[in-house]
Amino acid sequence: MEYENKIIIITGGCSGIGGEITKYLLKKGAFVIPTTRNINCSNTFLNTIDDEYKSRCFPFELSLEKQEYIIDFIIKIKSQYKKIYALINCAVCREPVTNFYELNIEEWDKHYRINVFATAYLSGKVAEELIMKDGSIVNFSSFYSINIPDNRVYDKGTIPTSLIYASSKAALNYITQYMAVIYAERNITVNAILAGGVENKDRQTPFFTEQYCLRTPMKRMAKSSDFNKAVDFFISNDNKYCTGQLLSIDGGWNLL
Known part of the structure; x- marks a missing residue:
């Protein structure tokens, strides 16, 4: 199998897009370290994995809200594994925020701390201490990092995807390309996937789903598994x- 004995870290790897990538790479032979903010959630996730792959899935608890948590995570990984093949950054902060004119520093701080600083810091530490040479980093950004939200697809009275989230992902795009230049001489590739809207019936209204699909040339929202092959x-x-x-x-979406 292509990734046999390859060790891959996936932040946010126990749910959503990250969870689908974890399952996909396990089937291709990889040893996967999916991280989650709450290790108890990993038990639920492990129950969705076929028994034959569970022995190669090693969930780790990792909160990206503080630098010391990332440092501790790197120390633990280094003590157990000699080299990491790839890092896939799926973890994200995308919390509801107030109207643009009412934004407060706490909302800015949390989104940028996780989506920008933590992702960049973790990527740098992994590149320097765990990959070192010949590896890959993939960052998950958003199509809203290069597009202004279309307010027409949102229910009246609701706040569309926030400026804070979208701008934090635009910053991640820059970081991705900056790191690509820095680590090119070591044959470490750094790329980003700008994910479109992912179907989530628990969080999306019928109106939003209908309008989003009408606005999208392919007439549907993304599935969490639609990104596996690109990764x-x-x-x-x-x-x-x-x-x-x-x-x-x-x-x-980006074409219209």
Whole structure:
């Protein structure tokens, strides 16, 4: 199998897009370290994995809200594993916020602390101490990092995707390309996937889903599994020269 004996860290790897990538890479032979803010959630996630793959899945608790938590995580990983093959950053802060004119510093701080600083800091530590040479980093950004939200798809009276979230992802795009240049001489590729809206019936209203699909050329929202193959390419041995790319997977939204 392609990733046999390869160790891959996936932040936010026990749910959503990260959870789907974890399952996908386990089936391709990888040893996967999915992180979660609450280790109890990993037990629920492990129950969704086929028994034959569970022995290669090693969930770790990791909160990205404080630098010392990241340092402690790196120390633990270094003590158990000699080298990491790839890092996939799926963890995200996307909490409801107030109207633009009522934004407060706490809301800015939390989103930027996790989506920007923590992702950049963790990526740098992993690149320097665990990958070192010949590896890959994939960051999950958002199509809203390059598009202004279309207010027409949101229910009347609701607040569309926030400026804070979108701008934090735009910052992550820059960090991705900056790191791609810094680590190119070590053959470490760094790319980003700009994810379109992912279907989540628990959080989305019928009106939003209908309007979003009408606005999207492919007439549907993304599934959490729609990003697996792109990640696969970015971290595979087939990719020896593609780095610093911002790949928008959004069903064509960005074209209109």
